[in-house]
Amino acid sequence: MTTALTDNRAAVLAAAVQAIAARATALDENATDVRTDLAGLGAAGLFDAALTGTGLPEIVGLIDEIATESLSVAFSSWAHVMALTYLAQGSPRLRETHLDALRGGTRIGVTAMATGLKQVAGLGQVPVLARRNGDGLTISGPIRWASNLFDDAVIVLPARDDAGISHVVAIEADTPGVTVDPPPTLMALNATASSSLRIDDVDVGPDQIISTDLAGFVAGIRPAFLLAQTAFCVGVTRAALAGAARAAGVLADPFTEDLAALDERGSNVRHWLYAFAHDPSGVGIAELIRLRLDGAGVALAATRLESTLAGGAGYARGNGANRRFREAAFLPVQSPSEGQLRWELSRYE
Numbered sequence: 001m002t003t004a005l006t007d008n009r010a011a012v013l014a015a016a017v018q019a020i021a022a023r024a025t026a027l028d029e030n031a032t033d034v035r036t037d038l039a040g041l042g043a044a045g046l047f048d049a050a051l052t053g054t055g056l057p058e059i060v061g062l063i064d065e066i067a068t069e070s071l072s073v074a075f076s077s078w079a080h081v082m083a084l085t086y087l088a089q090g091s092p093r094l095r096e097t098h099l100d101a102l103r104g105g106t107r108i109g110v111t112a113m114a115t116g117l118k119q120v121a122g123l124g125q126v127p128v129l130a131r132r133n134g135d136g137l138t139i140s141g142p143i144r145w146a147s148n149l150f151d152d153a154v155i156v157l158p159a160r161d162d163a164g165i166s167h168v169v170a171i172e173a174d175t176p177g178v179t180v181d182p183p184p185t186l187m188a189l190n191a192t193a194s195s196s197l198r199i200d201d202v203d204v205g206p207d208q209i210i211s212t213d214l215a216g217f218v219a220g221i222r223p224a225f226l227l228a229q230t231a232f233c234v235g236v237t238r239a240a241l242a243g244a245a246r247a248a249g250v251l252a253d254p255f256t257e258d259l260a261a262l263d264e265r266g267s268n269v270r271h272w273l274y275a276f277a278h279d280p281s282g283v284g285i286a287e288l289i290r291l292r293l294d295g296a297g298v299a300l301a302a303t304r305l306e307s308t309l310a311g312g313a314g315y316a317r318g319n320g321a322n323r324r325f326r327e328a329a330f331l332p333v334q335s336p337s338e339g340q341l342r343w344e345l346s347r348y349e
Contacts, residue, residue, distance in 0.1 A: 012044050021069040030182040034076040042105020050084045060231040060277040067235025071327035072191045074232040083109025086156040093207040108153045112146040115334035116158035120218045135206040147194040149180045163256040166214035170203045177202040188326040223280035226288045233295030237266040240302035247309035265298045286348035298332040303328040
């Protein structure tokens with residue numbers, strides 16, 4: 001990429017992040033949702049990198065920067081980008097139907113692959129069942145949790161049949177037989193349209209089947225999946241440490257060493273995030289899992305320190321430190337959860 005193109009993308013990204021920052025409080029208060037933000041990112045061409053073979057560093061950088069202002073938008077961008085990545089592996093008809101709208105952010109993508117990752121890891125079976133229907137499938141079952149569940153979203157999910165084949169398929173949220181449950185009130189991230197859904201006898205045409213090899217599919221997408229999640233951990237960490245560093249006075253002095261130690265940890269995670277993103281094929285799964293765990297751990301510690309140094313002001317809603325503290329509380333339960341990641345990592349050690 002030439003210097004001119006790099007500089008132009010940096011300017012476009014900075015403007016997009018500034019627009020997200022202006023909406024961060026409204027998003028946190030559930031006065032709006034992330035669709036406007038995703039549409040802005042798409043219109044700026046910032047999702048295009050997801051459709052190139054070498055775009056992972058740009059996607060990681062995008063999510064990292066967004067997360068410094070809003071984890072809600074960074075998290076939804078991660079889910080959207082992953083769905084875009086999955087759909088790019090689909091049939092020509094599936095790509096023709098959905099890619100332009102998702103790339104432009106005018107339609108939102110949903111990654112409902114959590115149970116697929118669990119099945120591949122040996123932690124249970126996919127609950128959505130499939131039966132043959134001509135060249136296609138008919139699927140039924142629950143999705144316990146997914147985000148970006150807007151009315152016209154495109155959902156990518158796994159389903160398994162009686163023959164032992166696990167498929168990856170794409171359906172639309174407004175398809176008859178798809179019921180999205182009312183979203184619960186969350187500690188944070190209410191703007192991400194996160195909820196559960198039920199699928200009852202939904203027909204899936206052959207063009208909607210992305211893969212019939214779940215294990216192979218997961219192996220292919222998992223590096224980007226984990227690195228993009230680590231990116232929003234890194235962005236939250238950067239914002240929280242910057243907030244903590246602004247604290248001054250005699251009461252902040254005892255935390256100088258804590259801040260320095262967290263800054264070093266955060267910088268180390270960010271260094272390896274970008275190093276791995278530039279060459280994901282050369283990284284073992286254990287290294288990716290460990291980095292994802294480290295990223296979430298330092299984010300939690302950084303937001304706690306920022307909240308501590310913010311004092312009473314950080315306990316009030318509407319304060320950035322308060323928002324980041326609540327946002328980061330989601331990271332240990334984000335799928336794959338800390339428990340799942342620790343269990344998987346133990347198999348490599």
